[in-house]
Amino acid sequence: MLSKVNKNYIWAYFISFYALWCIRELWLVQYLDLMDSVPRAIISATIKMIIWVIPVILLVKLVEKSNPSSYLGLRHNFGKGIKWAGWISLVFIAYFIILNLIVLKNDIDFHIGFNEWLNTILLVGIIEEIVFRGFLLRKFMELSSFWKANTITSLLFVSIHFPIWFYKGLFEFPYIISSIVVAFVLSIIFGLIYKKTNSLWSVIIIHSLYNLLVSLFY
Template sequence: MESVPRAITSAIIKIVIWVIPVILLAKVIDKTDPFSFLGLRHNFKKSLKWIYWVFLVFILYILLNITVLDNKINLHIGFDEWLNVFLLVGITEEIVFRGFILNKLMDSFRFWIANTITSLLFVLIHFPIWIYKGLFAFHYILSSSITIFVLGALFGYVYKKTSSLWLVIIIHSFYNLLGLIFH
């Protein structure tokens, strides 16, 4: 059970380094309610209308992996992966990237320019993980960068359409979960 303290430490670090500064920036500098600014307080019902389609896509993805690609589901996921990869990464990254950065960039740029910049920054934040895990090979970096850029742009589009960060957090978290169970 040595990974439980490490998982909790990692979770606390993510919250302290990512979420708290964004909340403080919204509150102190923008003098606004951070939860409204980030899209965490409103339009939850609007995002629920999208949930059915999102879960349909996830179910189709699972069925495709099991039936066509003959991939096996791995449910032996440790506490660290459940807490940090599934639960917290979606929350912390979306609060920072779509909730804060995309919102701030849309003050100065049209949506698609702001979304492109945010998506590029979203790709860059993954580089330290790839280096740490020894995955810094050209073919891996290229395919992963494209995938993460497209996901970032999609997350930004969904956020713009719903004006709620909750659906984006759910999509991001379940995407990470699929990566865990089919990895």
Template sequence: MLDPVPRAITSATIKIAVWIVPVIFLVKLIEKEEPFSYLGLRHNFRKGLKWAGWVILILLFYSVINITVLKNDLDFQLDFHEWLNVVLLVGITEEIVFRGYLLRKLMDSYKFWIANTITSLLFVSIHFPIWIYKGLIEFPTILGTTVSIFVLSMIFGFIYKKSNSLWSVIIIHSLYNLIVLLFN
């Protein structure tokens, strides 16, 4: 078995190869556009940061409530794999695929809310294999988790549409994942 750091780097490389590289090729070959611009990574950076800032304040408020009212403990013992693959890369890879490409592409054919709903259903569906692998499919907990991820995805889509910047949802998604890890 690989040591933790090479394992994390291998996992990160696979994520990039499976998620990001195909999207870049699709944008270049099918859309015939420059991928960073098409995906919303080159424009509205400041507007994206503004939206991310507001949501960060909400997530900080959520964290304070978790600590003070619910008496949940924070666990800062994150390893390199969690930092690289769960906090940093999941936000980047999933947002490039789901908001940057799929949502944008679906909005060519459907109204925003229909496109966002389809994207959110697909977003939820990609989480099932990891939930099954980790043994997290327990009724009724899985219903709440599924609804939470769906609603979160709908919010990500809305923020992406309003900010017209993928950076907003990448930052929010990564911070959300960090908070989930810290409170587990």
């Protein structure tokens, strides 16, 4: 079991980066929107790395005294992670095609800007999975059972979307209910895949692919 100090630093990390994330989404984004696409995308990506990933790397090195790439699941089981990512990705692709092209008759929008490619598709999968599956889920699993840890991690994963939804004017019923359910279920699935593969690359690829499909169809 983790010591009380060890438990507290996990929550201190999450609360700190969550507060900074709210500031970024509710205040700083308004100023970033005034910039051209490329500078905005690069600055936004840099801020995400500073708020989310760099503290995790420092905590793993200084508190856990471990190699970050190994500890977070980036070094081992790469082949197994890629294999699982491939199969699950096919399931997501089939689902989006059937739902949007056949059932809903939606068109595919291939006009994706640089900012969306960088921050919504490429980096989100890496950054969010390092934080939530690589770090938080692993730490909570040391405290309790996998299902309890996965549930707590998924609730926290949902919470980081609140400032985004609020900023974009999407925090309204009934949209917000479906958004919460989708984010929670996806996080549960990501947690299961991470546990099964013990590879962060599996969920990084699947997460990024899912965001790409959302960008193409919605």
